Amino acid sequence: MRFYEFEAKKLFGKYGIPLPAGSRVAHSPNEAAAIAEEIGGPVVLKAQVLTGGRMKAGGVLFAETPSEAAHAAEKILGLVIKGHTPRGVLVEARAPVEQEYYIGVTWDGFARLPVMIFSDMGGIDIEEVAEKHPEHIAKRHFSTIHPFSDYMAKELVASLGVSGTHLLRLSHIAAQLARAFRNHGLTLAEINPLARLEDGRFVCLDGHVDLEDDARESQRALLEELGIDPNEKRQARPPTEFEVRGSQIDAADPRGVAGNVVEFDGDLGLIIGAGGGSLTLFDAIRKHGGRPANYCEIGGNPSVAKTCALTKLILSKPGVKKIAVMMNVVSNTRVDLVARGVIKGVIESGCKPSEKIAIFRIPGSWESEGFKILEDYGVEYCDRTVSMYEAAGRAVAKMREG
């Protein structure tokens, strides 16, 4: 769950991370003028949207006076940025910046530990810095079990040659960011840029926070404190009609999972799943040059009706020529029940299973029963002797055959 910038900053403020003066959200031009009046100097106004590219879209404006701030807020509140209407306008004091830094905390899947990242080249994508200027990036892993100590943040910052007062101030910010990350089940806490002002103070100019979806319940108190509805779904873009219908199919029947549908613009519909298998299979299709029409997740033994409904939804998407039904080896999902659901969905969509299903690769419980069903309907299937990667290749080859 992604936080708006103003919410991320509220969290940072709770942890004593310095913010620009003012730093409040306005929902009307008058409110923006009042905040600018309080600040009493030049301000920056920023559209609160959960997408990038707001600067280009005119979502970040500067103002010297309260009346200019009101005018700028009016413009910003009327924007639609990549389909997002601003949740408000963040109004903050504008101050002369001497240098920009980057501090972030995220999860390192390879090390299975959280990692702090620091760079003295802030204001640009950290990925770009890592690629072009790796010597300007420092990393420091830390434990989720042992208590966090300030010396870890100090080691991180000092490793790029920062010393003296700057080291102390930056280390404090990095340490507090790491604590916020640990305490609240975050998957990302990032300050970019972190500015050093001409007077030597550091302030967070922009921030990103992602909360692990499964942590919503444990972090209910924090969400309420920040004014976030714990049940609010937030994604990088609003769900499409196709995705909404996918969620409805999943929610309508508690048996198993057949949902989490994400729409793409390809021609091969996917019914995929199994403990990370869906991501692997999606990537495998792309690696073979295929164009997925969707991503989805099935598992936990969905009912025949649920799989049938998901199949019909995917086949109803314009441009979908065939579907591939693939999973890793499954023990908690019955192969025969998935086969029944998919075949039923194809038939109820007015198509022939043998033509519409490019490949069926679900090995696991009740597979012999499932294979009998697939044979009856002439569907190409394979067992665990065919890897997921190879099965994806077969599906793409079938698409090329037409």
Added chain:
Amino acid sequence: MALFIDVEVAPQVASSPDLARKLVEVCPVNIFALGAKDALEIVEKNLDECTLCELCLSVAPPGGVRVKKLYGERQVLERRG
């Protein structure tokens, strides 16, 4: 319409309120329902959900319920006396 499973219930089982209630109770996917005067009804739309658990066979007398697979060797599952 069911594509994969059919279930047949003998008339003497279907008309017995006690057996009908048992069948409704044991089926995990609601293939059976009670109709007028507690007579047994088959819920067509749930037939394909059958998990082949055979619980219905175990509560009915031998031959009272038959579960027919409509695929493969068209196997019929039933309790024999």
